[in-house]
Amino acid sequence: WKHVEILDAKTREKLCFLDKVEPHATIAEIKNLFTKTHPQWYPARQSLRLDPKGKSLKDEDVLQKLPVGTTATLYFRDLGAQISWVTVFLTEYAGPLFIYLLFYFRVPFIYGHKYDFTSSRHTVVHLACICHSFHYVKRLLETLFVHRFSHGTMPLRNIFKNCTYYWGFAAWMAYYINHPLYTPPSKWPQTRVLPSWAFPPCETGARHLCGKEICQLGNFSIHMALRDLRPAGSKTRKIPYPTKNPFTWLFLLVSCPNYTYEVGSWIGFAIMTQCLPVALFSLVGFTQMTIWAKGKHRSYLKEFRDYPPLRMPIIPFLL
C-alpha cells in the first residue's frame, strides 16, 4: 500500500490525502480519486507532477514505478477549462465551409446591392468553391470517422484562437475569390505552372485543380494509414510505414506526409485561384505544420531507435 498526498503546485497547500492506494494504481486512477474530493477539477483539467515545476505525469504512469517512497507527494496544477478535440475540430472546420458559401452565393451586404445572389462568370470560381467545400467536408468527416486522438481535450481558449484563424482566413480568401472584380488566372497565361501538354484538354484552372485534388487524396490516404496504426481506444504509438496505397509511399521520405499533402493542396489552390490571400494562408499553414512536423519527427526519433534515417519531417530531403 502507498499513500498519496496532493499539494497545490503554487501555494504548496495540501489539497488531498489518499490513504492506502494500490501500488499498481495509474495516474489516471489517482486523478479519478482526486476528483471525488474536488469535483470542480475533472481529470482532464488536472496536471500532476513529481516536481512543482517539472513535467506532467502521464495518465498511464504507474505509481509503483515512479521514484517515490511509501508516501508519494504529487503537485497539482489546474489546466483550466477543457474542451474536447472533436468539438474544436468540428467548429473550426464547419465555419470556413459555411462562410465561404456566403461569399460564393454573394449574400447581401458583401459586394453591393446589384450583385446580390449573382453568380460569377468565371469557371475557376465555381471550381474553387467545389474544392474548398470538398476540403472542409473531408476534414469534418475525417474528424468524425477517421481521426483517433491520443488526447481527449484541449484548453478551452484554443477554440477561440483556432476559430479566429480558420474563419478569418476563410472569409478573407472567399471575399476576393468570389468578388465581382475577380481576375481569373487564364487571363495571365504566363502563370501556368504545369505544362499544357500534361493536361491538354483542361483550361489553366482545371489543370491546377488536378494538382490540388491529387494532394487531397494523398492527405486522406495518410490519415487512413495513421488511423490504422492506432487501434481504437488506445494511445499507442508506432512507426508509420508505407502500405499498398501509393500515396502512403511518401512515408519513405517524410515523417508527416499528411502535412506535405496538405501544404501541396493549398499551394495548388493558390495557383488555381491566383489569389494572394490564399498564398499567405498556405505560407502560414506551412510554417505551423513545419513546427508540428519537426516536433513529431523528433519524438519519433526519441521513441524508436530503429527509425528510418532517410526521413525528414515534412519536405523530402530538405526540411
Added chain:
Amino acid sequence: MGRLTEAAAAGSGARAAGWAGSPPTLLPLSPTSPGCAATMASSDEDGTNGGASEAGEDREAPGKRRRLGFLATAWLTFYNIAMTAGWLVLAIAMVRFYMEKGTHRGLYKSIQKTLKFFQTFALLEIVHCLIGIVPTSVLVTGVQVSSRIFMVWLITHSIKPIQNEESVVLFLVAWTVTEITRYSFYTFSLLDHLPYFIKWARYNFFIILYPVGVAGELLTIYAALPYVKKTGMFSIRLPNKYNVSFDYYYFLLITMASYIPLFPQLYFHMLRQRRKVLHGEVIVEKDD
C-alpha cells in the same frame, strides 16, 4: 506605441519559462498571431500553443539568464551609448530649434534626418532579441519597434501636410525623453553602475510620457486620415492579377482601434514592473 520594452540587457528579474502548463496534444492549428493582445503585456504567459509542446520540450527556457560573452556585451554597450547619444542630439536639436524660432512649425523638417536614422536603427533591437543577447520576447520588441517605424516612415514622413501638427511634437518629445532614459538605463546596467536616478526616471517618467506619446501618435494618425482618404495612398484596388486589395485608410482606423486593448496592457505591465523594481514588491507570478 511607446517604447517601453521591459527586461533590459541586464534583465530585471528572470522570467519563468512559458512552456509549463500545456498538455501534450496532437495537432491544433493555432499559430500565435503577431500582435496578439495577450502577448503584449507580459512575456511570461505566451508560448503555450498546445501542439508545439512536443517541439518545445528541448527548447531552452526563454527567460534563462546567461552570462553574455565579451563581444556581445561590448556591442550592446556601444549600441546603447550610440543610441543614447543619438536621442540626446535630437533633444538638443529640438530645444535649439524652439529657442531660435519660437514655433514648432518646421521642427519636424529640421530634425527628420536624425530621427529617421536613429529610429530605424532601433530595428537592431529585434535582431538582438532574435539572436538572444537580449532576453526580451521577439514579438513584444517587434511590435513596439515596428509601430515606431510605422509612425516615422509611413505616417509622418509620407504625409507632408501633417508634419507641422502639434501632435507630432507631442510624440517627439515623449519619445525623446523616454529613449534617453531607456538607452542610458541599458548602458549603465551593462556597465554595472546604474545610478539610482536613472533607474527612478526609467520607472517613473513613463507614467506621464507613455500616455502623452500615445496621445500624440493617435492624434497624428487622426490628422492624417483625411489626406489618406483623399489621395488613396498606399492602397491597392481591385481588379488586379493578385486578387487582393488594401485600403490604407481602413488600415489606419484598425491601427488606432488596436491601441485600445494594447495600451492598458502595456501600461499596467509597466506599473507592475515599477512596483517590483522600485519598491521590491514580490508579485506572485500570474499563472498561465
